[in-house]
Amino acid sequence: MMGWLRSKSITRSTAAKRDPDSKAQVSTEVISESETDGMKQNQSKVSEQDDLRGSLGETEAAESSMLIDKNASETSASSSGDSLFAPRQFDETKPLLTVTGVERSFSVGGRQLDVLKGIDMALFPMQLVMLKGRSGSGKTTLLNMIGGLDQPNKGEIIFMGHPFHQSGDDQRTLVRRKEIGFIFQSFALMPLLSAWENVELALRMANVPRSEWKKRTAHCLDLVGLGKRMHHRPFELSGGEQQRVAIAKAIAHRPSLLLADEPTAELDSQMGAQVMAVFRDIIQTEQVTICMTTHDPTIMEVADHVFEMVDGKFINT
Numbered sequence: 046m047m048g049w050l051r052s053k054s055i056t057r058s059t060a061a062k063r064d065p066d067s068k069a070q071v072s073t074e075v076i077s078e079s080e081t082d083g084m085k086q087n088q089s090k091v092s093e094q095d096d097l098r099g100s101l102g103e104t105e106a107a108e109s110s111m112l113i114d115k116n117a118s119e120t121s122a123s124s125s126g127d128s129l130f131a132p133r134q135f136d137e138t139k140p141l142l143t144v145t146g147v148e149r150s151f152s153v154g155g156r157q158l159d160v161l162k163g164i165d166m167a168l169f170p171m172q173l174v175m176l177k178g179r180s181g182s183g184k185t186t187l188l189n190m191i192g193g194l195d196q197p198n199k200g201e202i203i204f205m206g207h208p209f210h211q212s213g214d215d216q217r218t219l220v221r222r223k224e225i226g227f228i229f230q231s232f233a234l235m236p237l238l239s240a241w242e243n244v245e246l247a248l249r250m251a252n253v254p255r256s257e258w259k260k261r262t263a264h265c266l267d268l269v270g271l272g273k274r275m276h277h278r279p280f281e282l283s284g285g286e287q288q289r290v291a292i293a294k295a296i297a298h299r300p301s302l303l304l305a306d307e308p309t310a311e312l313d314s315q316m317g318a319q320v321m322a323v324f325r326d327i328i329q330t331e332q333v334t335i336c337m338t339t340h341d342p343t344i345m346e347v348a349d350h351v352f353e354m355v356d357g358k359f360i361n362t
């Protein structure tokens with residue numbers, strides 16, 4: 046039996062189409078390629094760049110590209126304007142994502158390691174769901190599947206109608222770029238870029254028309270309480286502030302699902318609580334669903350539901 050809680054949910058209106066011909070598209074290709082360089086070790090089906098276990102590519106090339114392009118003129122791309130701000134409508138009876146009978150094994154030294162042994166779960170719109178479990182229990186492995194970064198050996202994963210378990214890398218990447226945001230334990234910000242530029246970079250990579258960047262970037266930094274720190278670079282920010290920039294970056298393209306792998310692990314309890322307050326806030330304002338992993342019992346108190354993983358299975362569904 047699948048066990049989950051439903052919170053307020055309501056069918057998402059069709060996201061407005063983004064302009065594929067904008068300059069942002071060209072820059073995105075440059076950045077994506079440079080980020081991928083040198084990150085191809087340790088492959089399963091997914092590049093390490095994408096794997097939540099890996100770190101985001103923070104190459105100088107990507108940063109240079111962003112800095113060089115900073116002064117380019119605004120594109121005349123027609124802005125969909127409200128696409129990043131319009132209220133969503135959800136069907137409260139429909140989960141955003143379902144995971145059914147998911148199994149994942151790895152081959153290590155000629156032996157098969159069964160990591161996920163039959164996972165069933167669902168995420169409903171605007172929920173805050175947490176995964177807990179001992180180190181090595183399979184949390185990151187599951188998060189990678191939910192985010193379309195990896196695929197199960199068995200079972201089904203359906204995200205907003207997309208069958209992740211049987212779609213190709215390219216298809217999953219397209220869905221991911223539009224509908225999913227990622228947050229990492231180590232913030233994964235571009236060190237040479239300011240908070241503002243880091244958020245803009247996310248918009249560029251999601252092919253959002255340039256004409257929408259300013260309003261959206263200001264909105265996202267305000268949401269995480271960093272309107273006054275927008276010109277600071279990561280080393281000029283506290284850990285909590287850096288993680289809040291990372292949240293602004295992850296929600297910039299207005300994803301439906303935010304995945305966070307131990308987002309508070311490097312923060313003290315006060316900064317961790319701030320991050321959780323921001324999560325609670327953006328669930329309401331952005332109408333996003335959040336699924337995160339944590340080891341911290343105090344943080345679990347703010348979850349709508351906690352799944353406990355033991356030896357590749359949930360024990361409390």
Ligand SMILES: Nc1ncnc2c1ncn2[C@@H]1O[C@H](COP(=O)(O)OP(=O)(O)OP(=O)(O)O)[C@@H](O)[C@H]1O
Nearest residue numbers: 089151152153160179180181182183184185186187
């Ligand atoms: N690509 C891989 N190849 C081989 N083994 C893997 C791979 N990815 C994960 N594993 C193994 O799967 C198990 C679960 O790993 P996972 O990273 O999902 O654990 P976790 O619950 O996130 O742990 P932690 O709390 O330490 O982050 C581990 O034993 C790990 O070594």
Ligand SMILES: [Mg+2]
Nearest residue numbers: 184185186306
């Ligand atoms: Mg992990």
